[in-house]
Amino acid sequence: MTLRIGLIGAGIMGADHARIFAEDVPGVTLQTICDADQNRARAAADASGAKHTGSDPLAVIADSAVDAVVIAAPDAFHAPLSLACIAAGKPVLCEKPLSQDVRECLAVLDAEERKGKRLVQVGFMRRFDPSYAELKSLLTRGELGKALIFHCFHRNVSPAYDFRAEMAISNSAPHEFDAARWMLDAEIATISVFRPPAGGAAAPVFMVLETTAGQLVNIEVNISAAYGYDVRGELVGEKGTASLRAPVNADVNLGLRQYSVYPADWRPRFVEAYRRQNQAWVNSVTTGKPNIGASAWDGYCSTAVAAAGVEALTTGRSVAVRQLARPRFYA
Numbered sequence: 001m002t003l004r005i006g007l008i009g010a011g012i013m014g015a016d017h018a019r020i021f022a023e024d025v026p027g028v029t030l031q032t033i034c035d036a037d038q039n040r041a042r043a044a045a046d047a048s049g050a051k052h053t054g055s056d057p058l059a060v061i062a063d064s065a066v067d068a069v070v071i072a073a074p075d076a077f078h079a080p081l082s083l084a085c086i087a088a089g090k091p092v093l094c095e096k097p098l099s100q101d102v103r104e105c106l107a108v109l110d111a112e113e114r115k116g117k118r119l120v121q122v123g124f125m126r127r128f129d130p131s132y133a134e135l136k137s138l139l140t141r142g143e144l145g146k147a148l149i150f151h152c153f154h155r156n157v158s159p160a161y162d163f164r165a166e167m168a169i170s171n172s173a174p175h176e177f178d179a180a181r182w183m184l185d186a187e188i189a190t191i192s193v194f195r196p197p198a199g200g201a202a203a204p205v206f207m208v209l210e211t212t213a214g215q216l217v218n219i220e221v222n223i224s225a226a227y228g229y230d231v232r233g234e235l236v237g238e239k240g241t242a243s244l245r246a247p248v249n250a251d252v253n254l255g256l257r258q259y260s261v262y263p264a265d266w267r268p269r270f271v272e273a274y275r276r277q278n279q280a281w282v283n284s285v286t287t288g289k290p291n292i293g294a295s296a297w298d299g300y301c302s303t304a305v306a307a308a309g310v311e312a313l314t315t316g317r318s319v320a321v322r323q324l325a326r327p328r329f330y331a
């Protein structure tokens with residue numbers, strides 16, 4: 001018995017999900033790959049061996065031959081398509097963010113609770129990254145003592161979409177917001193946003209967050225870092241610190257230099273995280289057992305932080321995150 005997946009959106013991320021399911025996740029069939037651009041759907045289907053292609057996401061969700069759905073279309077489609085999956089009673093792995101709009105996230109929470117079943121997992125795959133998992137495990141085992149500070153850096157070569165500082169906060173930084181909430185086991189209470197005036201229009205965005213447990217998180221999102229795709233993090237505890245280590249496959253010695261190579265984008269850096277995330281999602285859909293993946297509630301929380309962050313950017317003030325108390329349904 002295999003899980004028949006309908007994949008919506010076959011761009012950079014969707015095509016990568018298709019490859020991961022086809023090559024590295026046992027127990028699934030790629031039933032349909034759907035994209036508004038038929039050529040992209042066809043190319044991803046040919047590369048992954050998917051059975052069908054389509055261009056209508058709602059038809060894919062309604063298809064009785066589709067058991068579960070992956071959404072990798074642009075952000076604006078995440079909440080409407082997740083709502084359609086919930087209405088159809090189908091589990092969905094939805095790329096981050098759940099929505100850039102807090103009200104849309106609340107509509108997803110409301111729909112799930114009314115359905116009485118948690119069907120949405122949000123693609124915050126860093127929870128599954130071996131390096132993030134090691135830091136989390138050091139904290140859980142008490143080896144670092146109490147967590148005090150989490151330093152985070154998120155650097156892209158160049159903007160994947162449009163560059164606006166708001167996008168850095170509402171599209172890129174939710175990864176860091178979720179990772180911080182998950183790592184520190186606390187909610188984000190306030191956020192301040194700074195940009196170096198010397199950086200001009202493409203200046204990095206620098207955020208300082210306080211958690212409800214009294215910890216500090218600083219996040220640099222630099223979408224125009226030029227030198228490579230680079231995600232770093234260092235956890236400062238009472239007794240010691242621990243840093244993320246990105247997978248590096250070779251140290252090169254050449255021409256009187258020693259160096260290693262940065263990937264051009266996120267796919268090589270998080271290849272194992274995506275694989276583990278997708279396998280864990282399939283396992284929990286088929287067994288009914290939960291995994292450590294982000295729920296719709298986690299998706300809502302990171303969007304609530306992003307909304308406060310955009311307000312902090314606009315006003316120049318520290319902004320308190322307006323977030324509901326966690327409903328019992330998401331305990």
Ligand SMILES: NC(=O)c1ccc[n+]([C@@H]2O[C@H](COP(=O)([O-])OP(=O)(O)OC[C@H]3O[C@@H](n4cnc5c(N)ncnc54)[C@H](O)[C@@H]3O)[C@@H](O)[C@H]2O)c1
Binds near residue numbers: 010040
């Ligand atoms: N988890 C991660 O690390 C990660 C990394 C990159 C992107 N993402 C997220 O994945 C999503 C896709 O990003 P991308 O980089 O692949 O973008 P992309 O532009 O490369 O791909 C998006 C695809 O969706 C298609 N599309 C647009 N509207 C559609 C619709 N209504 N129905 C079906 N297909 C539609 C487009 O034709 C395109 O092929 C974004 O929401 C982004 O935030 C997540």
